[in-house]
Amino acid sequence: MTATTAKPEKGYRWCDRCRRSFAPAEVVNGACPVCGGPTRSMGRLQAIARGIMSNELAAPDIRTKHRQLVRLIWTRNGMGQQYYRVIAPDLSYAKFEARVTELLCAGATEGWVRFVLPPAPSMDENEYRMEFLDEERFLAELEAAFADVVLHEDSPSPDAKERT
Ligand SMILES: [Zn+2]
Numbered sequence: 001m002t003a004t005t006a007k008p009e010k011g012y013r014w015c016d017r018c019r020r021s022f023a024p025a026e027v028v029n030g031a032c033p034v035c036g037g038p039t040r041s042m043g044r045l046q047a048i049a050r051g052i053m054s055n056e057l058a059a060p061d062i063r064t065k066h067r068q069l070v071r072l073i074w075t076r077n078g079m080g081q082q083y084y085r086v087i088a089p090d091l092s093y094a095k096f097e098a099r100v101t102e103l104l105c106a107g108a109t110e111g112w113v114r115f116v117l118p119p120a121p122s123m124d125e126n127e128y129r130m131e132f133l134d135e136e137r138f139l140a141e142l143e144a145a146f147a148d149v150v151l152h153e154d155s156p157s158p159d160a161k162e163r164t
Helices: 044-074 076-087 093-110 135-145
Strands: 012-015 020-022 039-042 113-116 129-132
Touching: 012 044, 020 044, 039 044, 044 076, 044 093, 044 113, 044 129, 076 093, 093 113, 093 135
Parallel strands: none
Antiparallel strands: 012 020, 012 039, 113 129
16 A cells, blocks of 8 residues: 555545536645646646647537537528529528538638628628629539529420439
8 A cells, every 4th residue: 555645635626517627725625726626636738738628529510510500600591591592403492501501611712702790799791791702603502502403494304413
């Protein structure tokens, strides 16, 4: 048996439930001061690294919010419905909207469309906008993205849809 328990606590205490660390002085009898659950001893660096990893785990939420923002911007002022009517795909509006949002996110990565945001949340909706740096590219991508679900009225053959 080694006398490890006799030493004064040097490291930090980590609570698995709250996913954060506490200074030794904040923890009484090993209980988390926030939730009262058990804590375990952890070196300072490890406690900091674990905190960073916890934030990392929350990152997909930011990505989801970012995608929602892109969707809100391009569908603004009934634009989503307008595109839907013009393209008239054999898809529900929700699926159409999701597909265009993905396309525009890819476009922003590739650089043919840009989403402009105000520096801080604003009441003026016009400050949230998208700008096409290459409109031709957008139209081509849009056509390609819905080629499988759009039946052109002027198609020479009624079997054209079968070829997909
Ligand atoms: Zn806790």
